[in-house]
Amino acid sequence: MDFKDYYQTLGIAKSASAKEIKQAYRKLARKHHPDVNPGDATSESKFKDITEAYEVLGNAETRRKYDELGANWRQYEQAPGGPGGGANPFGSGWPFGDGRWTVNMGGAEARAGGAGDPFSDFFHTFFGGAHEPQRRRAPRNKGRDVEQSIDLTLEEALHGVQRRFSIATRGQARTVDVKIPPGVSDGSRVRIAGEGEAGVGGAAAGDVFLRVRIAEHPKFRREGRDLHTPVDVALTTAVLGGTVEVPTLEGPSLTLKIPPATQPGQVFRLKGQGMPGGRSHGERGALYATVTIEVPRRLSDEQREHYEALAEIERPGKSGRKKRRARSNA
Incomplete structure (x- = not known):
């Protein structure tokens, strides 16, 4: 069997203290525990390696033999009269093969065996109930989100508007009351929490997102919170001034x-006079009126x-101003 560098496995120096060894092991065990990474063969293999490394380095006697004998330390353990009366705790390469195992944590031992789940029992023993992962239960997955579109006028x-909307989820159509807030823009999404597909294993349902589509308006063009509209001004009003209705x-x-x-x-x-916006929807944009000169199509x-006469x-060479000046000089 190839020599395993347990110090490298735990990511520590050979001079590491017992406390540093324990800290390194706890950190890696949390990360690679099979209950934290269900179905991940790589993490499970890594967890086995770091546990094996800690079983050796976490015990002062086995660590001393490992440091002194290097690759031959296993043969020492198996020799008659060696520790354990010839029993090889790592003869199979994995100490938990018989379903009963012991891990030493600097004086405290955790023992499990039989039909129980050693990974979960181990995790509970050394990391406490607050960190205990869910054990062997159906996966909990949030339900799928559903997206539909909703058409609005400007x-x-x-x-803002309240609509009764038909949503097709969970294999059937349902109607829900949807409140669209003032100031929504074209392409924005309105979220309806918990109205999507049902979750798995008791998890929360997904959400429904309504993508807003705003129809073009015949008079107004929108840019953010501002509105733009043309305003017809008579030629005489543009020249002399006056008022118009916008x-x-x-x-x-x-x-x-x-x-x-003008x-x-x-x-x-x-x-x-524009669209509402901001968090309170109370801040409204402006309305920009662009002048177009209205030329009469028919004249009396x-x-x-x-x-x-104006022309x-x-x-x-024939301005009225010049003629008036000429008469006044006469």
């Missing part, structure tokens, strides 16, 4: 003052006459 996203998502329009010489594409900000005779005035 107005519903503004105010629609809002909540319904009532607002009166907006247009200063003289240009196409000019943007006016209406504070607090009187309007045409005035526009023609005559604005014609190069």
Whole structure:
């Protein structure tokens, strides 16, 4: 049998004290115990190795023989008159093969045997009930989460809405009341706790996530908490100034003052007329109104006459200002 470096197995120096050996063993045993890693053959093998290493190094007498004889220490243990009257505690390479085993923890021994589970009994003895893993019981797995979509209008996203929603889980359709908070955005997810697939072994059920889809609005475009909308301004109002009505998502329009010489594409900000946001949903964004100049498609005779007069005035070399100056000089 190949020589096993038990110091390397426990990750300690050959000069390690009994306390350091014990600490190293406890740390590794917690990590690789089969009850902590069910079904993991690598961890179980590692656990066997570190337990074997501690059984030797944790006992002052066997450690001394191991240090003095190196690879031959097992033969010493098996020789007639050797410790244990010729009994080889590691003859099989694994000390717990007969179902009865003893581990020394610096004076304290843990003994188990028979039909019990040595791993669980061992773990309870040395790490206490607070750290005892669940023993040989059905796995507990949280239920699967379910994701569905929900369609909203922009107005519903503004105010929030309560819907009765059909959810298909656990092989059947169910209806639940869903409260959508104000200010949800397109693509966001609303969580309904415990309404997903049932858990396994008594574990909690999964959750339902509703992915929000907000329909495009004919008048408003959303950017975060802000809304954008075009506002038509008559040509004369843009030139001379005046007022226009700006629609809002909540319904009532607002009166907006247009200063003289307003240009196409000019943007006016209406504070607090956007979407709610923030933790309290009380902080609302703004509504941005972008000016579009409304050019009349049809003109009355009187309007045409005035526009023609204006065009005559604005014609190069024939401005009304120059004519007035000429008359005043006369």
